[in-house]
Structure formats: C-alpha cells, structure tokens
Amino acid sequence: MAAVFGLAGTVLGAVVAARATKVGADKNAETVRQQVEDQAAAEHAHWLRQQRLNAYEGFLEAWDECLRLTRASADPQDGDPPGVEPLRAAAGRMTERARRIALLGPPAVTQAAEELAETMQQDVDVTANFVRAAEAGTSGLEERPADVDAVHVATEAFVQRAEQLCELLAGARERGESVDGHPLLAEYLAAGNRYQAVSQETLGDLQANCDELSGLLDQASAVVDLLQHNQAAREVSREQFTAEVRAALGTPPLSGKSD
Secondary structure (H helix, E strand, O other), X not given: OHHXXXXXXXXXXXXXXXXXXXXXXXXXXXXXXXXXXXXXXXXXXXXXXXXXXXXXXXXXXXXXXXXXXXXXXXXXXXXXXXXXXXXXXXXXXXXXXXXXXXXXXXXXXXXXXXXHHHHHHXXXXXXXXXXXXXXXXXXXXXXXXXXXXXXXXXXXXXXXXXXXXXXXXXXXXXXXXXXXXXXXXXHHHHHHHHHHHHHHHHHHHHHHHHHHHHHHHHHHHHHHHHHHHHHHHHHHHHHHHHHHHHHXXXXXOOOOOOO
C-alpha cells in the first residue's frame, strides 16, 4: 500500500508539474506574442507617420508652388508672367498628392487637402477659359478694326463735294442756267453714298467691338468674384489642413489600428 501511494504521489506530482510547466509556457508564449504585436504596431505606427509626413510635405510643396505662380502672374512688375500652363501643372500635382493623402488619412486631413486642391483646380480652369475667351475676343477686334480714318476721309470728300455743289447752284441761279447732267451732281451723290456706307460699316464694327469688350468685362468680373471666393475658402481650408496635420502627426495610431 505504501508503495502504491508513493507511486500515485509521484504520478500526481509529475502531472501537476507538467501542468504548471504548460501554464508557464503558455504565459511565456502569450507574453512573447504580445511583445511581437506591440513591436509590429509600433513599427507600423512609425512607418505610417513617416509616410503621412512625406505626403503632407509633398502636398504643401505643390501648394506653395501654386502660390508662387499666382503671385508672379499678378505682379505688374514681372515682365514675363508664367502663364496658365505652369499653374495647371502645379495644381495637377496638388490633386495627385491629395489622392495619396486619401490613402494614408486621416479623413479630416484628406478632406482639407481635397478642398484646397479642388478650389485651386477650379481657379486654373476658370482662368484658362477666360484667357481663351480674351484671346478670341482680341482676335475678333483685330478682324473688325473700326476704320475711323476712312470715315474722316469720306466725310471730308462729301463736305467738299457739297460745298462745290452749293457754289455751282449759286452760279447757275445767277446766270439762269440749269445744272442738269453736270458731272458734279454724280460726284456729290457718289460721295454721299460712300460716306453713308463707310459710316454704317464703321458704326457696326464699333458696336460689335463694344459688345465684345462688354462681354469680356462681364466674364472678368465673374472670374474675379470666383477667385476671391476661392481664395477666402482656401485660407480656411489651409488652417484646417494645418491643424489636422498637427493632430495626425502628434497622435500615433492605436495598436492594430490606423487613424
């Protein structure tokens, strides 16, 4: 009996020891697993933060380039403004980098970046459309030059023929003669017709040019209003973007999650 109890105690002790060893091993494994997950989460958080920082910096570089180009275009002392195409390219880079921000988040930064890029692209499109309209209008003005000099010449010729005709009629009355068939009558009528035709043509050109300029002025006014509105909207979006960027970079992602 003593031997049996001794054997049972040995077996029981071995079982307890085995179970204790398994529990300790499981705890060690759980500790190691948690350490690995924490390390992976920390490395992912560092990677994500660096990727976001690069994306935010790239976006701001494109934004600053747009600002530089718009200021150069508006500077009256700049004899060679950059034009629309460089600004279009810079705005395109803003849009591309806003898409990268959308992949990295967080949503608040993405929204602010997209709003900045959208208003800048709208400015570029509106400005380009107005430039094309202004070029077409200028071309129309060149094709319809109001020939004021021709009006002056026709007017002087008509006045001259009218004065000559008055002298002719006065002399004919004194002498009791008729002026029927006199060449000056035909010249007077021709000069009058020429004066009327040139005047009407010039007035038509002037009216068309005035209408063209009036339309361009209306478009310019609408463009200026839109640009001012978008500029005010960008100031708000820029402040929001900066604030959200600081929050995103200052708050690392939670373990196993991203903002």
